[in-house]
Amino acid sequence: MFVLGIDPGLSTTGYGLIAAHGLRLEAVAAGAIRTSPAKEAAERLAELFADLEALLAEYHPDEMALEQVFVNRNLLTATAVGRAVGVTLLAGGRAGIPVFEYTPSAVKMAVTGSGNAAKDRVQALVARRLRLTAAPRPADAADALAVALCHLQSAGLRRAAAGAGR
């Protein structure tokens, strides 16, 4: 399975692609999509969407996983992120691949075994699981790889459960 993980945002959207060859995981690509703060929201969303479509067209992932954003802190930030999430889901929907969402604590739990792990700890373990010499930069890219890891682990558990049910 080949998964695109996304850490969504209007200013910066992290992405990370992981291919699972049986139990062996390979980080295929990771990075961040940035939009121009000087532009209007509609133009920035169009930039983000074009870059996501290019990513999907280049790599053809089987599934997409994104970190769910909660409206908790700044209302303006929350609104901006919600819009970016809408455009990200749309890109997945138009590519015809299933899109899964995970809460931040589910991602931390999957990677570190604790839903309250510090960001540094998550990133260090992402690097270790993927046999990278250091956590990818920027942090959004590492966070996106963490979401992809979380999804691969959940998908594996789902398949195991389905198998056990037979």
Next chain:
Amino acid sequence: MFVLGIDPGLSTTGYGLIAAHGLRLEAVAAGAIRTSPAKEAAERLAELFADLEALLAEYHPDEMALEQVFVNRNLLTATAVGRAVGVTLLAGGRAGIPVFEYTPSAVKMAVTGSGNAAKDRVQALVARRLRLTAAPRPADAADALAVALCHLQSAGLRRAAAGAGR
């Protein structure tokens, strides 16, 4: 000027097109885009986006105006609407037309003279301003026409202010 007003939502997005011929306003079309509640968010957003693109391609409005949604009540509803707004802004951005946003109270103020007007009152005045025998149904369509009216009024005021400044 030809304006597309939008009252955004994931389940139902109202739209209303108004052409301004000098001071005379003409309601060209109004209706609602609905998405299938049984489908996943990504698919629903893809449906909404496709319908918005079809609307923009058919009517070629000069500008788009949408009602700003505030995260005030149900968190799940707010999240769903934020995503729909993102996709709506994207459709405007991709069509290359300016997109304006207005708060609910600005829309009520523009149509009725009061920022706290009841929904019925707004809809009755929308019908009167557009010389319609009744408020368009569903209510989302009438709300979308109200946003378009608000934008035409604001745009008129901006032009008048610019003229006065010369």
